[in-house]
Amino acid sequence: MAVKSTMSNQQKLVQAFCDALGVSSQTVNDELQYNTIREWDSTGHMVLVSELETVFNVMLDTDDIIDMSSVAKAKTILAKYGVSL
Amino acid sequence: MTNPTNLTYCAEFDSLFQHQVFGLPALEKRAALMPVFNALHQHHLACSQTYARLTHGQPLSFRTPDELPYLAVRLFKHYSLSSVPDNEVFRVLQSSGTTSQSPAKVLLDKATSARQSKALVKIMQNFLGKQRLPMLIIDSPSVVKNKALSARAAGIQGMAFFGRQPVYALNEDMSLNSVAIEAFQRQYHAGPVLVFGFTFMVWEYFVRALQIAKQRLSMTNATLIHSGGWKTLVDKQVDNPSFKQKVSEVLGIERVHNFYGMAEQVGTVFVECEHGFLHAPSLAEILIRCPYTLKLQKMGQSGLVQVLSSIPSSYPGYSLLTEDLGRILGEDDCLCGRKGKYFEILGRLPKTELRGCSDTMGAG
Numbered sequence: 001m002a003v004k005s006t007m008s009n010q011q012k013l014v015q016a017f018c019d020a021l022g023v024s025s026q027t028v029n030d031e032l033q034y035n036t037i038r039e040w041d042s043t044g045h046m047v048l049v050s051e052l053e054t055v056f057n058v059m060l061d062t063d064d065i066i067d068m069s070s071v072a073k074a075k076t077i078l079a080k081y082g083v084s085l
Numbered sequence: 086m087t088n089p090t091n092l093t094y095c096a097e098f099d100s101l102f103q104h105q106v107f108g109l110p111a112l113e114k115r116a117a118l119m120p121v122f123n124a125l126h127q128h129h130l131a132c133s134q135t136y137a138r139l140t141h142g143q144p145l146s147f148r149t150p151d152e153l154p155y156l157a158v159r160l161f162k163h164y165s166l167s168s169v170p171d172n173e174v175f176r177v178l179q180s181s182g183t184t185s186q187s188p189a190k191v192l193l194d195k196a197t198s199a200r201q202s203k204a205l206v207k208i209m210q211n212f213l214g215k216q217r218l219p220m221l222i223i224d225s226p227s228v229v230k231n232k233a234l235s236a237r238a239a240g241i242q243g244m245a246f247f248g249r250q251p252v253y254a255l256n257e258d259m260s261l262n263s264v265a266i267e268a269f270q271r272q273y274h275a276g277p278v279l280v281f282g283f284t285f286m287v288w289e290y291f292v293r294a295l296q297i298a299k300q301r302l303s304m305t306n307a308t309l310i311h312s313g314g315w316k317t318l319v320d321k322q323v324d325n326p327s328f329k330q331k332v333s334e335v336l337g338i339e340r341v342h343n344f345y346g347m348a349e350q351v352g353t354v355f356v357e358c359e360h361g362f363l364h365a366p367s368l369a370e371i372l373i374r375c376p377y378t379l380k381l382q383k384m385g386q387s388g389l390v391q392v393l394s395s396i397p398s399s400y401p402g403y404s405l406l407t408e409d410l411g412r413i414l415g416e417d418d419c420l421c422g423r424k425g426k427y428f429e430i431l432g433r434l435p436k437t438e439l440r441g442c443s444d445t446m447g448a449g
Contacts, residue, residue, distance in 0.1 A: 062215050
């Protein structure tokens, strides 16, 4: 955890998914979709949103939350806020 | 998902969803909605034997919403109605109705559940804006911990999309969590916040509890959203105007929006506007029927509420005759500027008066 500042944004993203959903980093790839694993349900989704906001210091709006249906989509949305991935 | 009736429906729904959620005047709304309802009718005919039996002898398509078949909402308390294979059901929503011992069961697949969230967000954005607000939930945190999804927990989860850093205002025993409430107020007093809860709980465990404790809050930047029905409050002779007055007096909140919606049609909610009227969004329709003949009532006449939602494809509940009484007050001309019908709910039908069930339930 202490090395977070030296992590790339890609690594931070994977770590945020792992921390928020309680899954292993192997599970987190671009194709992973909302509601396809037990851990990423609507409750997990809100924890994830809050984790991404903290890690990347952004504020997501309600459209972003609805659109964030996969890891790939999460990247697109973060890019919109200037997070390069 | 490869089912052709489902594909047609999905295409029609996507096209309806492009429209502004309160932007369609009557004729345009009908033109946008009917292809969706007809597609849902055909989809459920093909995928639900029960629906096919109940609507036996009806045509394949209809011109207007009032021609469409409807099911009594009570059916969902007695049967698990499904239009998808068992392995596609990923969530069962349970609501314990106030008048029934058996909870209603609503079977959701992923697509229906996703549309519910999308619709709720689109409708609520019209009242709250797109930004998420610090959120005070008038409930105890234990309500969402139970994995069997109650309608109450589902309602809170749905609204949680609009909040950030949610704070629960009540303890496990429903007493006021004064520490949490004070901290929330201190932290967010400067900007807009969202307060959400079920009507009865907001009244009993928040407004009344504060009153008894001789406390007043000054949440002038808050918007209160509440739902869940007035039955218990009507018994206490609390109506919407007196509710709002006390909310203003005790909480200091002036922006208050009630919403009406069925657990059987999560997503398409009817939200109260700034002028105190409930509004039908483009994604849903409301009709009023005579409780005795089930014929369509004229505007202004009270009767049984029928709700139609563009969302449910996993269960045949897109057109439901409720046990609520209501009255349509106008269409397209509310002073708030929103298009569509606006209406009020007048209470529930006394149990003994419910007639015509056999008509809606068919011979099956």
